[in-house]
Amino acid sequence: DxxxxxxxxxxxxxxxxxxxxxxxxxxxxxxxxxxYRQIHSQGPQYIIHGLKNNETNEMASLIITEDRKSSTLIxxxxxxxxxxxxxxxxxxxxxxxxxxxxxxxxxxxx
Amino acid sequence: EPEVTQTPSHQVTQxxxxxxLRCVPIxxxxxxxxYRQILGQKVExxxxxxxxxISEKSEIFDDQFSVERPDGSxxxxxxxxxxxxxxxxxxxxxSGAGGPGNExxxxxxxxxxxx
Numbered sequence: 001d002x003x004x005x006x007x008x009x010x011x012x013x014x015x016x017x018x019x020x021x022x023x024x025x026x027x028x029x030x031x032x033x034x035x036y037r038q039i040h041s042q043g044p045q046y047i048i049h050g051l052k053n054n055e056t057n058e059m060a061s062l063i064i065t066e067d068r069k070s071s072t073l074i075x076x077x078x079x080x081x082x083x084x085x086x087x088x089x090x091x092x093x094x095x096x097x098x099x100x101x102x103x104x105x106x107x108x109x110x
Numbered sequence: 111e112p113e114v115t116q117t118p119s120h121q122v123t124q125x126x127x128x129x130x131l132r133c134v135p136i137x138x139x140x141x142x143x144x145y146r147q148i149l150g151q152k153v154e155x156x157x158x159x160x161x162x163x164i165s166e167k168s169e170i171f172d173d174q175f176s177v178e179r180p181d182g183s184x185x186x187x188x189x190x191x192x193x194x195x196x197x198x199x200x201x202x203x204x205s206g207a208g209g210p211g212n213e214x215x216x217x218x219x220x221x222x223x224x225x
Contacts, residue, residue, distance in 0.1 A: 034213065043114075043201045043216035044145075044153060097143065097155040097166060098203075098214055 004088045009105040012082075018075040020104050022088030025069040031092055033064060035073045036100070037084040044087070044100070047073065078108045112136045114217035116202050122223045123192055131187045131220045133202030142185045143203040143214060144177065146170070153201065159185065192224045 005023040012018040024033060034049040048055055048062045050071070055062045061074040075082055087103040115134045123129050135142050144156040157167040159177055176188045185204075189196055199221050203214040 038153070041199075041219075043203075043218050046213040046215060049213060097158055097168075098145075098153075099155060100153040102152065 004090055004101060006086075006088050006101070006104045008102065009107070011107045011109055012075075012078045014080060014108050014110050015077055018073075018078040018082065018106060018108070020073040020075075020086050020088075020106065021070065022073070023070045024088070024090045027068050027090050028092075029068075031090050033062065033068075033071050034089045034091065034098070035060070035062065036087045036089065036098065038087070038103075039081075039084040044098070047086075078106075080108050080110065082106065083108045114202055114204055114215050116200075116217040116220050118220060119218070120221045120223070122225065125194055125224055126191050129189050129192055129222065131189075131200050131202075131222070133185045133187075133217055134183050135185055135202065135204030136206075136215055137183070139204035139206050139215075141165075141205045141207065141212075141214075142177075142179070143205075144187045145201045145203065145216075146198040147201065147219075148195075148198045156187070189222075192222075194224050197222055197224045 003026055032049050032051050035047040036044045037047055038044045048057055048060050050062045050064050064071045085103040085105050087100050117132045142159040145153050147153045155168050157171045157177055158165045174190045178186050199219040201219045202217045205212045205214045
């Protein structure tokens with residue numbers, strides 16, 4: 001999998017937008033960017049993925065730079081339940097597995 | 111909303127015993143996975159399964175591990191002779207397809223404690 005770099009931890013005030021950055025400078029043209037999260041003691045949860053264009057769903061938005069070397073996951077109105085570890089993943093090969101790194105521990109503060 | 115389920119939620123066993131962890135993937139999914147997470151560590155891929163055979167496995171998935179889809183709904187992970195270091199959360203996941211743009215849906219996990 002292409003290497004990704006994320007900050008170890010971030011804080012966000014409840015109700016504000018949480019912007020989680022990810023660098024993936026070695027990404028190749030046909031590789032997707034995926035975001036998952038893991039709330040404490042729960043199974044990982046898929047959030048969103050994209051290739052080139054920005055994407056939005058009911059959970060989040062994904063902004064991918066034009067050169068595709070970095071992306072930002074945006075949680076528009078963070079709640080306490082969004083406190084979790086967020087993983088930016090660029091799978092390669094057969095897409096048969098998700099390779100989790102350390103991720104970003106997001107703490108939403110009341 | 112369809113979801114992946116796993117049983118039991120917590121399994122305690124003695125070292126050397128066999129355990130079977132069970133999963134019911136989302137009904138129309140075709141690809142199935144097992145991952146594990148040792149306490150305080152990263153989630154690690156164990157194995158993927160498609161068309162009734164293993165499609166990829168990690169170094170962790172040695173001869174002590176096996177997977178099976180015994181019927182149209184269940185997907186199991188068997189550990190033949192458990193070791194202390196097998197203590198971990200085990201997550202099952204499924205996806206509709208294995209290609210790009212196909213997200214994996216994870217179950218809530220089984221906590222395995224080997225004494």
